[in-house]
Amino acid sequence: MALVLVKYGLDNPAERIKLSNTKDEDTIVFIQNGIFWTRTAEINSIKGKKVAIKDDFICRGYDESEAKVPLIDYSNFIDIVEKEEKFIG
Amino acid sequence: MDKKVLFVVYQSPVGSLWTNEGFRTAFGMYGEDIEPSLLVLEAASTSLSKNTAPEKMGLLPIKIVHRFVKRYETEVFGVEEHLEKYGVKKENIDENFNAKLLKENELNEFFHSFDSVIFM
Numbered sequence: 742m743a744l745v746l747v748k749y750g751l752d753n754p755a756e757r758i759k760l761s762n763t764k765d766e767d768t769i770v771f772i773q774n775g776i777f778w779t780r781t782a783e784i785n786s787i788k789g790k791k792v793a794i795k796d797d798f799i800c801r802g803y804d805e806s807e808a809k810v811p812l813i814d815y816s817n818f819i820d821i822v823e824k825e826e827k828f829i830g
Numbered sequence: 831m832d833k834k835v836l837f838v839v840y841q842s843p844v845g846s847l848w849t850n851e852g853f854r855t856a857f858g859m860y861g862e863d864i865e866p867s868l869l870v871l872e873a874a875s876t877s878l879s880k881n882t883a884p885e886k887m888g889l890l891p892i893k894i895v896h897r898f899v900k901r902y903e904t905e906v907f908g909v910e911e912h913l914e915k916y917g918v919k920k921e922n923i924d925e926n927f928n929a930k931l932l933k934e935n936e937l938n939e940f941f942h943s944f945d946s947v948i949f950m
Contacts, residue, residue, distance in 0.1 A: 743941075754871070755949045763938075764938065
């Protein structure tokens with residue numbers, strides 16, 4: 742089980758590699774420009790529990806109702822950071 | 831038990847300092863209870879070529895890390911498909927890195943074998 746942190750957008754090759762190598766038991770947090778991945782068609786094929794930072798989603802002009810993954814606040818994010826033993830980010 | 835940390839570099843070694851920074855950060859870990867390794871992906875794969883020479887452009891050479899890789903026995907990894915993509919022939923890989931090559935489909939298990947994986 743690992744926390745996978747995705748903070749760069751669609752043009753970043755490293756993020757694509759990270760997202761190609763997640764496991765079902767991982768938690769993937771999309772933060773900052775990583776938000777853009779949650780709006781792609783491929784989001785559903787990415788393994789793991791996926792969440793996005795609500796503030797980062799909304800401040801990029803999107804409405805909560807458009808989110809394809811659950812939105813969390815920073816407090817929830819800290820809980821995930823504390824819970825996961827491994828980190829990929 | 832030492833914590834296993836993997837530093838991942840993916841940007842070109844000519845025009846960015848990330849290859850040198852990756853090694854520098856890894857070497858700095860030896861004072862702690864951390865076992866660092868370094869993986870080069872994508873354009874950073876060219877860092878492993880013995881013909882890559884940022885110093886020809888007046889930039890910091892990569893070769894300066896060789897003696898520390900040897901001294902600390904730092905594990906260095908590359909990905910076969912990325913070496914091929916960026917035209918680095920196996921026979922041109924600088925032996926000073928003593929690099930181990932992985933296949934792309936091995937990356938999932940490889941990443942998850944570390945406590946922390948830090949993309950730089």
